[in-house]
Amino acid sequence: SYVLTQPPSVSVAPGQTARITCGGNNIGRKSVHWYQQKPGQAPILVVYDNGDRPSGIPERFSGSNSGNTATLTISRVEAGDEADYYCQVWDDYSDHVVFGGGTKLTVL
Amino acid sequence: QVQLVESGGNVVQPGTSLRLSCVASGFSFTTHGMHWVRQAPGKGLEWVALISYDGRNKYHADSVKGRFTISRDNAKNTLYLQMISLRSEDTAVYYCAKDNSIGWPHCENWGQGTLVTVSS
Numbered sequence: 001s002y003v004l005t006q007p008p009s010v011s012v013a014p015g016q017t018a019r020i021t022c023g024g025n026n027i028g029r030k031s032v033h034w035y036q037q038k039p040g041q042a043p044i045l046v047v048y049d050n051g052d053r054p055s056g057i058p059e060r061f062s063g064s065n066s067g068n069t070a071t072l073t074i075s076r077v078e079a080g081d082e083a084d085y086y087c088q089v090w091d092d093y094s095d096h097v098v099f100g101g102g103t104k105l106t107v108l
Numbered sequence: 109q110v111q112l113v114e115s116g117g118n119v120v121q122p123g124t125s126l127r128l129s130c131v132a133s134g135f136s137f138t139t140h141g142m143h144w145v146r147q148a149p150g151k152g153l154e155w156v157a158l159i160s161y162d163g164r165n166k167y168h169a170d171s172v173k174g175r176f177t178i179s180r181d182n183a184k185n186t187l188y189l190q191m192i193s194l195r196s197e198d199t200a201v202y203y204c205a206k207d208n209s210i211g212w213p214h215c216e217n218w219g220q221g222t223l224v225t226v227s228s
Contacts, residue, residue: 001170033214035153042203042218043153049211086153090212095167097143097155097213 002091004100011106018074020103022087025068030089032070034063037102038083046085047072074105082107110134110217112204117222124194130187130204130219137185138162141207143215144178144189146200146224156202157189158213172198194226 005023012018022032034047045054047063050070060075074081087100116128130142144156157178158167166178177190187204201223205215 031212031214035215037153042220043215044218045214045216048208048214048216054216084152088153088155088214090214096169097145097158097167099145099153099155102152 001094001096002089002098004087004089004098006085006087006100006103008101009104009106011108012074012077013108014077014079016077018077018081018105020072020074020085020087020105022070022072022100023068024070024089027068027070027089028066030065032063032065033088034061034072035086035088036081036083037086043086077105077107079107081105110206112206112217112219114202114204114219114222117202117224119225119227120194121228122195122226125190125192126194126224127191128189128202128204128222128224132185132187132204132206135206135217138182140209141213142178142180142187143205143207143213144176144187145203145205145215145218146198147203147221148197148200151200154200158207159187161209191224194224196226198224199226200224 035043036046037043050065051063111133114130159178179188201221203221204219206217208216
């Protein structure tokens with residue numbers, strides 16, 4: 001089955017740029033989606049189709065995808081961005097949705 | 109606005125059955141696929157199942173195949189997850205989510221979840 005690998009944690013100071021990676025075999029050929037989940041809350045979609053943003057999501061959130069790595073980039077990080085972030089793809093070989101293990105973003 | 113309200117979560121014993129429901133509103137339920145996604149305590153997200161807009165196509169994670177069945181009633185705007193032979197490892201918050209239904213599957217909107225605890 002297809003596997004997505006994320007770093008368990010990323011730390012960044014307020015105002016800096018956070019980059020959260022999602023590794024997978026030839027992930028650049030897939031469409032990657034990203035979710036944010038704050039403690040005690042349901043996840044929300046922050047980036048879909050590699051780099052598009054749903055309405056209401058700040059432009060500070062962006063995504064890229066190439067080769068074996070997809071990246072969620074959060075510019076000008078704020079305290080309110082502290083959360084768990086998950087990447088997700090559709091594995092068309094198994095017809096399964098696949099989530100990465102999640103990355104905890106800490107704002108120092 | 110999109111609303112997804114799950115119900116049916118409970119504390120149950122191993123080996124028993126449970127049915128979860130998710131009532132949808134604020135969008136055209138009959139034109140969107142729907143997902144169930146679960147999250148065990150302190151763990152990450154795990155996809156459970158996906159059903160197409162018309163109910164004809166169903167996909168289940170290997171961990172639940174043969175025990176869980178996703179279904180829907182478009183006349184009632186309701187999504188279901190029938191769970192049998194429950195195990196302790198099925199303990200989780202279960203979320204229903206609306207698929208975008210354009211392009212590759214992903215969860216555009218999520219409910220608040222319902223807690224299933226499997227324990228003797």
